[in-house]
Amino acid sequence: MDALNDIEAYRALKQGNASALSLLYDRHGGVVYRLALRLLGSSEEAEDLSQEVFLQLWQKQTYDPARGSLSNFLLTLTRSRAIDRLRSRGARGRFLQRWMREGDVGIAAGSPFERLAADERSERVQTALKTLPEAQRQALELAYYEGLSQSEIAQRLDTPIGTVKSRSRQGLLKLRNLLFDLLG
Known part of the structure; x- marks a missing residue:
């Protein structure tokens, strides 16, 4: 098997050869x-992204040898998926900055009106979180209040990472709908 070049190995993979x-x-x-x-x-x-890239290579089999080397394909796929994750991370960060209190940092320095508004927003977020199904709420609280990565959440909850990702995304979408008026 080691004597195969990348294209031959990819063809063997397409034929179901797991090695x-x-x-x-x-x-x-x-x-x-x-x-x-x-x-x-x-x-x-x-590590998660590397696994995802090779899993996609195996399951979706979208590599076309006529378009370039396997190495370039894998690196392009890695870059694309990393950018997706960074964008997602940025969106989550912006959501957190707007709606979840981080130990009153920055709030205490504001005017009484700003503190009151921040307290009201925080209370609305807490109320909205309580309406989520337990699994979604738990995934979001572990991510945003304890700062755990999705891998760490999956490990702590003894749940597949794909399930954690789905729960987090569904929970965020529900929160966005519940708090739409605050997003303005």
Whole structure:
């Protein structure tokens, strides 16, 4: 199997040979991980992303050898998925900055009116969180109040990471709908 080039190994993978995936991971996993780490800045997220990239290579089989090398395909896929994660992280961060209190930092320095408005927003967020299903609320609270990554949440809850991601996304969408008037 080691004698196969990338294209031959990919063809073997398409035919269901799981050892071909292992071979391709051994060849390209390090560079995929390093790029993910450089872009995301977190070893856990880089590991998750590397796994996601190779899982997509195996399941979706979208690589076309006529369009370029497998290495370039994997790096492009890694970059694209990392950018998606960074955008998602940015959206979550903006949501947090607007709606969730972080130990009264910055609020205490404002006017009484600003503090009152912040308290009211915080109370609305807490009330909205309580309306979410337990699993969604728990995933969001662990992420935003305890600062856990999705991998850490999955580990703590003994739940697949895909389930944690789905719960978080569904919870955020429900919160956005519940708090739409505050987003203005």
